[in-house]
Structures are given as C-alpha cells and as structure tokens.
Amino acid sequence: MKYYIIAGEASGDLHASNLMKAMKAEDSHADFRFWGGDLMEAQGGKLVKHYRHLAFMGFAEVLLNLRTILKNISFCKEDLLRSQPDVLILVDYPGFNLRIAEFAKKKGIKVIYYISPQVWAWKQSRVHKIKKSVDKMLVILPFEKDFYAQFGMDVDFVGHPLLDALAGEKEQSRKDFLLGNKLEDKPIVALLPGSRKQEVSKMLGIMLHVVDQFPTIQFVVAAVGSLPANFYKGIIGDKAVKILQDQTQNILKNAAAALVTSGTATLETALIGAPEVVCYKGNWFSYQIAKRVIHVKYISLVNLIMDREVVKELIQEELNVKNLTRELNQLLNNEQVKLKLQTDYTELKEKLGQSGASERAAKIIVDFTKLNKQAATDFSPDELCYSDVNPPK
Numbered sequence: 009m010k011y012y013i014i015a016g017e018a019s020g021d022l023h024a025s026n027l028m029k030a031m032k033a034e035d036s037h038a039d040f041r042f043w044g045g046d047l048m049e050a051q052g053g054k055l056v057k058h059y060r061h062l063a064f065m066g067f068a069e070v071l072l073n074l075r076t077i078l079k080n081i082s083f084c085k086e087d088l089l090r091s092q093p094d095v096l097i098l099v100d101y102p103g104f105n106l107r108i109a110e111f112a113k114k115k116g117i118k119v120i121y122y123i124s125p126q127v128w129a130w131k132q133s134r135v136h137k138i139k140k141s142v143d144k145m146l147v148i149l150p151f152e153k154d155f156y157a158q159f160g161m162d163v164d165f166v167g168h169p170l171l172d173a174l175a176g177e178k179e180q181s182r183k184d185f186l187l188g189n190k191l192e193d194k195p196i197v198a199l200l201p202g203s204r205k206q207e208v209s210k211m212l213g214i215m216l217h218v219v220d221q222f223p224t225i226q227f228v229v230a231a232v233g234s235l236p237a238n239f240y241k242g243i244i245g246d247k248a249v250k251i252l253q254d255q256t257q258n259i260l261k262n263a264a265a266a267l268v269t270s271g272t273a274t275l276e277t278a279l280i281g282a283p284e285v286v287c288y289k290g291n292w293f294s295y296q297i298a299k300r301v302i303h304v305k306y307i308s309l310v311n312l313i314m315d316r317e318v319v320k321e322l323i324q325e326e327l328n329v330k331n332l333t334r335e336l337n338q339l340l341n342n343e344q345v346k347l348k349l350q351t352d353y354t355e356l357k358e359k360l361g362q363s364g365a366s367e368r369a370a371k372i373i374v375d376f377t378k379l380n381k382q383a384a385t386d387f388s389p390d391e392l393c394y395s396d397v398n399p400p401k
Contacts, residue, residue, distance in 0.1 A: 009035055009377050012093035013042040014084070014108060016062045016101030018203035018232055019272040021045030023123060023169040023366075024099045028053070030370035038374075041091050043084070044099075046233060056087055060234045062104065080104070085111050095377045098142075099123050106137060113141040118380050120373055122146045124163070128155045129312075135159045144376055146369050149313060150359055164372055167365035170276055174257065175363045185262050189252055197225050197336065198259045198266035198282065199249070200273045203232045205239070211269045211287060212243050217329045218267075218336060219247050225340070228263075230256040265339040267332065270321075275309040278319065278353050279360075283339040283346055285332065286310075286321045313359055318352040 011031065015024040025047035032038050032051070040053025043062070049055045062080060081104065088096065088108070095118045098105040102125030109119045124147045127134045135156070138145065145163040147153060156163045186193055201212035212229065219227050226248075231240050233254040240251045252259060256273070260266060260280040268274050270288040277284045286308040306312050310319050320335050322328075338345050 009037065009095070009374070009381065010039045010041070010091070010093040011095055011097055011373075011377070012088060012091055013040060013044065013048070013097045013099065014101065014105055015042070015044040015048065015099040016059050016104055018045065018059065018234065020099040020101055020123070021047045021059055022173055024048050024097075025051050026169055026172050026366040027097075027099075027122060027369055027373075030366040031374060033367075034370050034374040041087075041093065057083075058234070062101075077104070081107055084108055088112060088117065089115065093117065094381050095120055095373070097122055097373060100125065102126075102134070106134065106141070109141040110137065113143075118143050118377070120144045120146065120376065122369055122373070123148055123169075124152055124156075128152065135161070143380075144372070146372060148365060149309075150361070151313070164369075166368040166372070167361045167363070168275070169365040169369075170272070170279055171357075171360060171363040172366045174276075174279055180258055180261075182262050185258055189250070189255070191228070191250060192226055195225050195264040195340065196259070196262055197222070197227050197340075198256075198263040198268075198277075199227055199229045200256065200266060200268040200277070201229065202269040202271065202273075203234065205235060207269065208235065208240070209243060210289060212240070214289060214327060215267045215287065215332070216244065216247055216249065218332045219249060221329070221333045222336070222340075225264075226250065228252055228259050230259045265336055267336070270307045272309065274319065275313075278310045278356055281350065281353055283349050284319050285335045285339065286319050287327050287332075288321070288323045289327045290324070310356060314352065314356055318349070318356070 013024055015021050021044045024044055028040055028048060028051040042048050042053060042055060043057045044055065045059045096112045098109055098119065098121045100123040106125065109121065112119050119142050121142045124145060125134065139159065139161055145156065145161065146166050147163050148166060148168045150165065153163055153165045199212065199215045201208045201215060228250045229240055231237065231251050231253040237251055237253060257280060260277055260282045263282045266277050266282045266284040267287055268277050268284045270286055274284065274286050288307055307321055307323060308319055311317055311321065322331050322335065
C-alpha cells in the first residue's frame with residue numbers, strides 16, 4: 009500500500025521513522041513518500057522535502073516567511089494528488105498539516121493524524137476542523153483521549169513513542185562515552201537549545217551565559233545533525249563547551265543536569281532521568297500573542313502530564329543568568345531536590361504506560377488502510393484542475 013507521511017520537525021522525524029519501521033513489519037509492501045528528515049529517509053521510500061526547509065516557529069517568524077510557507081503548502085497539495093496514496097499520515101506540525109488534512113479530505117483521500125496537535129493548549133476550536141477532516145486520530149498523551157471525548161471524538165491512545173525510542177537505544181558505558189567523545193571525567197551539564205536554526209541561535213546564546221559560573225562542570229551541547237557544527241561553533245565562540253551531534257540520549261544519560269528548551273526534549277530528558285531546567289524565550293511579539301491565546305498552566309510536557317510543577321520553567325524575563333545559575337545549583341548540589349525529582353519521574357513513566365506505541369499505531373494504520381482501500385477515490389493527474397491548489401499571487 010502507498011503511504012504519504014508529513015513530519016515537519018526533528019521530533020516528528022524521529023517518531024515517524026519508528027512508525028515506518030513498525031509499519032513495514034505489518035505491511036511488507038509498504039511504499040512510503042514523505043516530508044521529514046534523515047531518520048525517515050533511512051527507513052526507505054522517497055523524501056520529498058526535508059524538515060529543515062519547513063521549521064518556522066513563532067507568530068512573527070511565520071508572518072515573515074509566509075510566502076515560503078504558502079509555496080510549500082501549494083507544492084504539497086500538488087504532490088499529494090499526483091502520488092495518489094492510499095492514506096495520508098500527518099505527524100503533529102499542525103499549522104501546516106491541518107491545512108493539508110482539510111484539502112485531502114475534500115479530494116477523497118483518507119487522513120490519519122498521528123500525534124495530535126496540542127489543541128488542548130490553544131485554539132480548541134480547531135477540534136471541529138479536525139473532526140471534519142481527519143478520519144482517525146492517534147494520541148500519545150493519556151489526557152488527550154478524554155479531551156477529544158468532550159467533543160464527541162473517539163480517538164485511539166497508543167502511548168508515547170519516546171518510550172520506544174529510548175528502549176531501542178543501545179546502552180553505552182560512561183567510560184566508552186567519555187573516551188569516544190574526548191570528554192573529561194567530571195560532571196556534565198547538557199545544553200539542549202532546540203532543533204530550529206533561529207531557536208538554537210537565541211536559546212544557546214542564553215544558556216552559555218552560565219558556563220563561567222560553573223568552572224568544575226563540563227558543558228556539552230546536544231546538537232542536531234540537520235545543523236552544521238560550524239553553526240554551533242559560531243555561537244559558542246571561545247567558551248570551553250563541547251559539541252556532540254545526534255547523541256542527545258547518550259549525553260542525557262551521562263548528564264548530572266540539563267538546560268532544555270521547551271518542547272518534546274523536556275519529556276525525553278525526564279524519561280531518561282536527567283534533572284532539568286526548562287527554558288523558553290521567544291520573539292517578544294510572538295510571546296505576547298501566545299500569552300493571550302494559550303490556556304495551559306505550564307509549557308513543558310512533564311508538568312502538563314503531571315498537572316503540577318515537577319521541573320522548573322524559566323520563561324521570557326525569568327530566563328536570565330541569575331535564575332539559571334540558582335536552579336542549576338539546586339539540581340547539581342541539593343540531594344533532596346534530586347531525590348524528589350527522581351520520584352516524580354518514576355510517576356511520570358507510570359502515567360505514560362508501556363512502550364510499544366509505534367507498533368500499536370502501525371497496526372491501527374495498516375488495518376484501517378486495508379479496510380478503506382477499496383473505497384479510496386482514484387485521481388488522474390491529467391484530469392485535475394489545480395486552480396484550487398495554488399495560492400493567489
């Protein structure tokens with residue numbers, strides 16, 4: 009069967025790649041065409057566009073790049089119609105994917121959404137659009153099933169795919185990790201500044217301000233492979249900070265603490281067991297808008313799932329050298345704080361359930377596609393009119 013998958017950022021690439029691997033076990037003839045990254049490409053199929061060309065964050069940044077975004081949407085619609093997939097699988101990335109879902113539904117293409125947009129945080133009205141344009145929703149957070157039920161939607165809770173990603177990681181001794189990366193045998197603080205270029209530029213620059221406050225600590229940047237090492241070096245300058253690409257999990261497993269940009273990485277850090285401070289500082293204009301439309305008490309998935317403050321969140325003006333230094337000192341030196349955090353992390357894992365989310369999601373998707381394949385509408389590119397595909401010039 010033919011599967012068209014859209015993931016628009018690094019975390020989506022990770023989870024979609026594990027999904028693809030599980031889908032191949034369910035469907036030996038799986039034919040993938042996708043928007044994503046290197047991890048998805050390693051699973052086989054055709055990479056249409058890399059997520060590095062798609063990731064724009066914040067209201068202001070989206071406005072500044074609106075022309076590029078519209079071109080991407082237009083191209084995606086055309087490519088979707090030409091490829092004639094049996095099903096469209098959308099992975100998070102709501103600003104882009106919800107538009108594609110609505111278009112695909114109108115054209116008779118079955119739509120499955122894997123990893124729900126965070127509509128429970130803002131724009132709850134989007135649920136009505138999802139209900140009209142998505143044939144099957146697969147959620148990964150335990151409270152999302154009850155949330156959608158309030159709107160008359162029966163969704164499938166499959167568990168969090170991060171548990172699968174962590175279970176599949178090969179174990180490496182601390183000695184091998186240090187030797188292999190030419191690190192000193194002293195405490196490590198991991199710096200996770202995000203995955204998008206503009207995000208990394210801002211967040212890493214802020215995190216680096218605390219380096220001089222901890223002379224006995226070695227700071228290690230968990231860099232993403234989609235950004236070149238020279239980009240990170242340009243931000244770090246002459247500070248004694250190590251850069252390791254595509255080794256986030258190994259870094260966190262060996263870290264005494266971590267400074268983590270808000271996002272999926274906050275949950276990954278907690279599941280690995282590294283004490284963390286959650287950091288966020290966005291464009292002033294974007295933040296002012298977000299503050300007025302987002303309706304949640306916390307920004308980190310850890311605190312949202314636990315429905316209480318487990319990890320410290322430093323947001324906007326609170327994200328400064330004084331506060332970062334204080335919180336990092338607590339994580340490194342206060343045994344009571346560290347013990348409480350590990351107890352909370354254990355409870356967090358219990359709430360998320362068992363591993364196997366990718367396998368459960370794959371089975372649901374393949375079974376659904378098989379049942380609906382005969383009813384799928386065939387599209388002939390020669391007969392299509394693209395007037396409703398291209399945005400106005």
